[in-house]
Amino acid sequence: MDKSLNEIKALLKKYGQEQLLDNYDKLDDVKKKELLKQISEIDFQLVEHLYQTTKGTENNHPVEEITPMPYLDKYKLGEEYKYYESIGKKAIKEGKLAAVTMAGGQGTRLGYDGPKGTYDIGLDSHKSLFELLCDNLKEEGKKYGVIIPWFIMTSRENNKATVEFFEKHKYFGYQKDKNIFFFIQGELPMIDTEGKILIGEDGLIKLAADGHGGIYESLVKSGMTEKMRQMGVEWVFIGGVDNCLVKMVDPVLMGIAIDKKVTVACKSVVKANPHEKVGVFCRKNGKPNVIEYSEITDEMAEMTDKDGELLYGESHILCNLFSVEAIERMGANPLPYHIAYKKAKYLDKDGKLVVPDSPNAYKFEAFLFDAFGEVDDMAILRVKREEEFAPVKNSDDVGVDCPKTARNLYKKFYHLD
Numbered sequence: 001m002d003k004s005l006n007e008i009k010a011l012l013k014k015y016g017q018e019q020l021l022d023n024y025d026k027l028d029d030v031k032k033k034e035l036l037k038q039i040s041e042i043d044f045q046l047v048e049h050l051y052q053t054t055k056g057t058e059n060n061h062p063v064e065e066i067t068p069m070p071y072l073d074k075y076k077l078g079e080e081y082k083y084y085e086s087i088g089k090k091a092i093k094e095g096k097l098a099a100v101t102m103a104g105g106q107g108t109r110l111g112y113d114g115p116k117g118t119y120d121i122g123l124d125s126h127k128s129l130f131e132l133l134c135d136n137l138k139e140e141g142k143k144y145g146v147i148i149p150w151f152i153m154t155s156r157e158n159n160k161a162t163v164e165f166f167e168k169h170k171y172f173g174y175q176k177d178k179n180i181f182f183f184i185q186g187e188l189p190m191i192d193t194e195g196k197i198l199i200g201e202d203g204l205i206k207l208a209a210d211g212h213g214g215i216y217e218s219l220v221k222s223g224m225t226e227k228m229r230q231m232g233v234e235w236v237f238i239g240g241v242d243n244c245l246v247k248m249v250d251p252v253l254m255g256i257a258i259d260k261k262v263t264v265a266c267k268s269v270v271k272a273n274p275h276e277k278v279g280v281f282c283r284k285n286g287k288p289n290v291i292e293y294s295e296i297t298d299e300m301a302e303m304t305d306k307d308g309e310l311l312y313g314e315s316h317i318l319c320n321l322f323s324v325e326a327i328e329r330m331g332a333n334p335l336p337y338h339i340a341y342k343k344a345k346y347l348d349k350d351g352k353l354v355v356p357d358s359p360n361a362y363k364f365e366a367f368l369f370d371a372f373g374e375v376d377d378m379a380i381l382r383v384k385r386e387e388e389f390a391p392v393k394n395s396d397d398v399g400v401d402c403p404k405t406a407r408n409l410y411k412k413f414y415h416l417d
C-alpha cells in the first residue's frame with residue numbers, strides 16, 4: 001500500500017533525503033504516485049550503509065586465508081569422461097536442466113545503444129548474440145530430445161527492448177511463458193558523493209541494476225525457481241549474454257556435479273599468462289571463492305604445482321551450474337556490494353538536468369561469485385578457451401574481448417571461414 005505524502009516526508013527527513021521531493025510539485029499525477037511508491041520501497045538503512053562503504057569507514061575486511069582450489073581438466077579425464085558424460089546425458093534427457101542468461105548489464109564498454117544480447121557481432125548471418133546462444137541451446141536440446149527451458153534476466157532499463165526484440169524474432173522458435181521466460185533484476189538507487197539519492201531525467205529515483213550477483217535473489221523473488229521446480233528442473237546453467245561460444249548444455253559438467261554430490265559446478269579456462277587481469281577460483285578461509293587479480297601478489301600469481309600448472313590459474317568465465325536449491329540458498333542472504341564511481345545525469349534542486357563530464361555518483365553492484373562461499377564445496381572443470389570463451393566486452397578499437405576477436409573465435413570454432 002502506498003504511503004501518504006506526509007509519511008514519506010517524515011521518512012525522508014529521518015534519513016536526510018528530503019531532496020527527493022524537490023521537484024515533486026512539477027510532476028504529473030502518474031509520476032507523483034510512482035515517485036512516492038519508489039521512495040516507500042527504498043531500503044534507506046542499506047543506502048546509508050552503502051554510503052559509509054564509499055568512505056571506507058566500514059571496509060575493515062578481516063584477513064582471509066587464500067588457498068588454491070582443485071579442478072578437473074575436461075580433456076584429461078580419460079575413462080572418467082564417458083562416465084560423467086553418461087550421468088549428465090541421462091539427467092538432461094529427463095528434463096532436469098534449464099539455462100539462465102544474464103542480460104541485464106549496461107554494456108557500457110561496448111558502447112552499443114541497446115541490450116547487448118541484440119548486438120550483431122558481424123557474422124555473415126548477422127545473427128545477434130541472443131540468436132547465437134539460442135542456436136546452440138536448440139541444437140543441444142535436439143540431441144537429447146528435449147527443449148531446454150530458457151530464462152532471461154533483463155534490467156528495468158532494457159526489459160522492454162529485449163522482449164520486443166524476441167517478439168520480433170518470434171522468440172527464435174521458443175514459446176513465451178512455456179519454455180522461455182523473462183524476469184527483471186533488482187536495482188539500487190545511485191547516490192552522490194554526499195550520500196544523497198539522485199533523481200534521474202524522468203523525475204523519478206535514479207536506479208541502477210544491482211549487478212550480476214542480483215541473479216539469485218531475482219530468480220527467487222520473480223518466482224522463477226518455483227517455476228523451475230514445477231517443471232522438474234533440478235540444475236540450472238547460469239551464464240552471461242556476451243560470450244558467443246558459451247556452452248550451456250554440458251553433460252560432463254552436469255555429470256561431475258551429480259556424481260560428486262556438489263550443488264555448484266563451474267567452468268574455468270586457464271589464464272593466458274600468470275598476470276592476466278582476470279578473477280581466479282580459490283578458497284577463502286576454506287570456502288570456494290573467486291579472487292580478483294588485484295588481490296593476489298605477483299608471487300602467488302606465478303606459483304605452480306608439481307606438474308607446472310598455475311596454482312591460481314583457473315579463470316572464472318561466468319559459466320556456472322547450480323542446483324535449484326543452491327540458488328535459493330544463495331538468494332537468501334545479502335551479498336556485499338562493490339562500488340563503481342560513474343557519470344550519472346540527474347536533476348538538480350531546480351529541476352535542471354545536470355550532465356556531468358566526469359564521474360559524480362556511486363553505483364553499487366553485487367558479484368555472482370561472492371555467493372560461492374555459501375556452499376562448502378564446488379567442482380571446477382577446466383575447458384578449452386577456444387571452444388567456450390569468446391567474450392564481447394569492449395569496442396573494436398580496444399582490440400581485446402571485442403566483436404572482432406569474438407567473431408574470429410566463433411568462425412574458427414564453427415569452421416565458417
Ligand code: UTP
Nearest residue numbers: 102103104105106107108109209211212240241
Ligand atoms: P559485465 O560485468 O561484463 O557487465 O557483465 P556489462 O554490463 O555487460 O558491461 P559493462 O561492464 O557495462 O561494460 C557480465 C554479464 O553479466 C550481466 C551482463 O549482461 C553480462 O551478460 N549483468 C551484469 C547483468 O545481467 N546484470 C548486471 O547488473 C550486470
